Amino acid sequence: MKKILITRKLLKTCEEKASKTFQATFNDNDELYSQSKVVEMSNGCDGILTSLTDKMDADTINKLPDSIKILSNFAVGFGNIDLDAAKKKGIVVTNTPDVLTDATAEIGILLILGACRRASEGIESAKESGWKWSADYLIGKQLTGARLGILGMGRIGQKIAKIAKSLGMIIHYHNRSKLSEEKEQGATYHDNLKDLLSVSDVLSICCPASKETIDMINKETIEYLPKGAVVTNVARGDIVEDEALIDALNRRKVYAVGLDVYKNEPNLNPGYLKHKSAFILPHLGSATKETRTAMANLAIDNIDEFFKTGKCKNKVN
Numbered sequence: 001m002k003k004i005l006i007t008r009k010l011l012k013t014c015e016e017k018a019s020k021t022f023q024a025t026f027n028d029n030d031e032l033y034s035q036s037k038v039v040e041m042s043n044g045c046d047g048i049l050t051s052l053t054d055k056m057d058a059d060t061i062n063k064l065p066d067s068i069k070i071l072s073n074f075a076v077g078f079g080n081i082d083l084d085a086a087k088k089k090g091i092v093v094t095n096t097p098d099v100l101t102d103a104t105a106e107i108g109i110l111l112i113l114g115a116c117r118r119a120s121e122g123i124e125s126a127k128e129s130g131w132k133w134s135a136d137y138l139i140g141k142q143l144t145g146a147r148l149g150i151l152g153m154g155r156i157g158q159k160i161a162k163i164a165k166s167l168g169m170i171i172h173y174h175n176r177s178k179l180s181e182e183k184e185q186g187a188t189y190h191d192n193l194k195d196l197l198s199v200s201d202v203l204s205i206c207c208p209a210s211k212e213t214i215d216m217i218n219k220e221t222i223e224y225l226p227k228g229a230v231v232t233n234v235a236r237g238d239i240v241e242d243e244a245l246i247d248a249l250n251r252r253k254v255y256a257v258g259l260d261v262y263k264n265e266p267n268l269n270p271g272y273l274k275h276k277s278a279f280i281l282p283h284l285g286s287a288t289k290e291t292r293t294a295m296a297n298l299a300i301d302n303i304d305e306f307f308k309t310g311k312c313k314n315k316v317n
């Protein structure tokens with residue numbers, strides 16, 4: 001049986017599956033391992049089931065024992081792993097696509113609704129008994145007829161588009177390439193970011209973090225948005241320059257933000273906390289029982305497939 005280190009506690013049924021499939025080392029107390037602890041604990045192992053909280057940078061990867069052949073990331077994103085360093089060391093990296101599309105798109109829609117309809121302020125007011133209703137009390141932005149700009153029209157972006165369309169939103173998107181008509185579902189393609197942002201009453205960031213997308217939403221690009229736009233991010237915090245977005249909120253260039261992901265999670269920029277118009281969640285995209293189970297099972301299957309066949313369909317490097 002292959003020996004696998006599982007860096008974070010998984011749901012019970014998934015740990016049971018892992019113990020049937022491998023000789024697995026679990027993290028019963030769900031301790032957040034340091035990079036050196038991961039290196040130390042992986043001694044004698046054939047693979048590691050990592051999570052997005054494990055920073056597998058080049059230095060850490062280079063220190064891993066030569067017996068490690070696979071890093072199976074328990075996430076669709078893999079910005080926490082240096083893919084090139086892994087490749088150089090002959091380590092395969094895999095992710096868990098598809099299974100979290102619906103759950104993440106649900107949070108993407110929640111961010112849009114929460115930001116547009118002033119949910120943060122509403123929750124605070126509801127807690128104070130005796131709020132004063134009036135015809136103009138906590139008036140927000142209606143989604144019907146608003147233009148939704150989707151940055152990154154992959155699986156999650158397409159699902160958000162589908163739900164948003166049913167809410168009456170008009171869908172625009174920017175992607176590296178134009179989708180087929182079947183996948184586009186009537187959405188308008190923009191081949192550059194500037195054009196997309198200039199028609200985005202609401203922006204939904206759905207693209208992966210990569211060298212090309214880091215800080216893509218910055219001081220300069222925010223200016224392309226219409227005044228009073230709403231910015232939401234269900235993908236990765238690295239895509240947004242926080243200071244620029246917070247400044248845009250201060251200047252009311254941006255009306256509200258809906259965020260589930262941040263740079264330096266869980267230490268988000270405190271500037272967001274001061275804003276009544278920031279609807280913020282603690283990285284809940286895939287947080288449903290069904291989805292977390294499917295993700296962990298897929299991360300386990302990825303390792304199993306790799307050791308059985310020498311290949312894995314979810315290899316990303």
Ligand code: GLV
Pocket residue numbers: 052074075076077078100285286
């Ligand atoms: C969650 O953020 C994931 O990448 O799976």
